[in-house]
Amino acid sequence: MRLFGPRYTTVAPCYDLLSAEWPVYLRGRRAAFELLDLRPGERVLDVGCGTGLDLPFVRAAGATFHGVDASPQMLGTARRRARGWSGATFLAADATSPAVDELPGGFDAVVCTYALSIIPAWPVAFARAVGRARPGARVVVVDMQPASGPLRPLADLAMRLGGVDPDAHPWTAVEQRCTDVEARSFWSGHVQLRLGTLRT
Numbered sequence: 126m127r128l129f130g131p132r133y134t135t136v137a138p139c140y141d142l143l144s145a146e147w148p149v150y151l152r153g154r155r156a157a158f159e160l161l162d163l164r165p166g167e168r169v170l171d172v173g174c175g176t177g178l179d180l181p182f183v184r185a186a187g188a189t190f191h192g193v194d195a196s197p198q199m200l201g202t203a204r205r206r207a208r209g210w211s212g213a214t215f216l217a218a219d220a221t222s223p224a225v226d227e228l229p230g231g232f233d234a235v236v237c238t239y240a241l242s243i244i245p246a247w248p249v250a251f252a253r254a255v256g257r258a259r260p261g262a263r264v265v266v267v268d269m270q271p272a273s274g275p276l277r278p279l280a281d282l283a284m285r286l287g288g289v290d291p292d293a294h295p296w297t298a299v300e301q302r303c304t305d306v307e308a309r310s311f312w313s314g315h316v317q318l319r320l321g322t323l324r325t
């Protein structure tokens with residue numbers, strides 16, 4: 126059973142409520158932005174940005190937000206979230222497609238929160254995104270795997286409903302492509318975070 130289609134099309138209007146953001150997933154997102162420690166004027170590329178739940182963190186830091194998502198419906202909510210702020214741009218595109226290569230390069234940070242594990246060709250999406258980053262950019266991946274212990278059934282259900290590949294482990298790409306990698310784990314290992322500096 127999968128509640129959210131691959132492009133989160135029908136669920137977009139209620140994604141923020143149904144995604145267990147406040148009780149569960151905000152924890153990994155908040156940790157990612159604390160570690161990123163964005164500076165004013167930095168440019169952030171957000172892969173699979175969805176409804177823009179990362180956007181307030183970027184805006185609060187005085188950085189700019191550049192989101193890519195395959196779902197126009199999810200981007201509709203993200204655009205509403207950015208209303209009145211000139212620091213956000215959005216690209217409706219498959220993150221694995223050459224459209225990403227057309228983005229202006231030199232991003233200071235690449236952020237992928239809870240998105241890569243639902244993209245079957247996630248290594249392609251990751252490679253294209255970091256290909257638009259400047260040397261020495263920070264890269265952060267927050268994503269899911271099965272939890273250990275009593276949380277496991279709930280975590281498994283969340284992943285099944287969300288169409289997550291529990292074996293994707295996309296944070297390994299940060300370990301491979303970056304130096305100074307920091308790791309965090311939440312909810313009995315269910316949420317994994319890796320942040321590093323892109324190798325030059």
Ligand SMILES: C[S@@+](CC[C@H](N)C(=O)[O-])C[C@H]1O[C@@H](n2cnc3c(N)ncnc32)[C@H](O)[C@@H]1O
Pocket residue numbers: 131132133172173174175176177178179193194195196199218219220221237238239240243244287
């Ligand atoms: C679970 S949501 C996460 C959204 C957001 N990053 C967050 O933290 O809330 C996954 C998002 O990935 C998007 N997505 C799925 N496949 C994609 C692809 N091939 N290219 C770009 N976005 C994709 C979906 O439309 C959805 O908005």
